[in-house]
Amino acid sequence: MDATIHFGGPIFWVLAVEAIVSLFIYFERLIEMRRAQIDYQDFLKGVFNVLDASNTEEALAICDDSLTPVANVTATAIRLGAQVGESSMKDAVDSQARAEIGRLRRRLGTLQIMGDVAPLIGLFGTITGFISTLIKLDGGLVVSRAELTSGVMEALVCAAAGLLVTILISVMHGSLAIRLERIALELEAAVGRISIYMFSKKVDE
Numbered sequence: 001m002d003a004t005i006h007f008g009g010p011i012f013w014v015l016a017v018e019a020i021v022s023l024f025i026y027f028e029r030l031i032e033m034r035r036a037q038i039d040y041q042d043f044l045k046g047v048f049n050v051l052d053a054s055n056t057e058e059a060l061a062i063c064d065d066s067l068t069p070v071a072n073v074t075a076t077a078i079r080l081g082a083q084v085g086e087s088s089m090k091d092a093v094d095s096q097a098r099a100e101i102g103r104l105r106r107r108l109g110t111l112q113i114m115g116d117v118a119p120l121i122g123l124f125g126t127i128t129g130f131i132s133t134l135i136k137l138d139g140g141l142v143v144s145r146a147e148l149t150s151g152v153m154e155a156l157v158c159a160a161a162g163l164l165v166t167i168l169i170s171v172m173h174g175s176l177a178i179r180l181e182r183i184a185l186e187l188e189a190a191v192g193r194i195s196i197y198m199f200s201k202k203v204d205e
Helices: 002-036 040-052 056-066 069-083 086-105 108-137 145-204
Strands: none
Touching: 002 086, 002 108, 002 145, 040 056, 040 069, 040 145, 056 069, 069 086, 069 145, 086 145, 108 145
């Protein structure tokens, strides 16, 4: 490992920093998404029971304490209450749901770009490593084996590091994308239940 770092050159360190930043983004987003996931059916059942008892303030307090996408969407619907029609209610709830998904999607684009760029950075390091080797050979002087090996090793280490970082970021981005899709589907189902409940409650009133 020490030899790899020694021969990697400056491009290797660029890739190392990129890997560290990508790991930070991954775990930060993972924690945020895990907090966003709840059993929305049980949550909505509890809120609806409180609303059926005409305790709007308690229902809002439950939503404010949860601070999850489903809770924020539910709070939006409750606050609108009987003030708007069915169409406006659905539009407002859908808009809040999109905002919640957008908030969870933050930095995923950055992670994807980093994954796309990593192999190019590795390729750049490979090219510079071979260029340094050719420059030494073209110098016309006696070149030691160690000097030739260092340039070739820099090229190979950068190529390997670029591929490794790309694979790492691809796996992280893919796992976050799958988790986000699951949250979006659950939120979509929750939005449907919230809209139906609020409209039926308005009709009953």
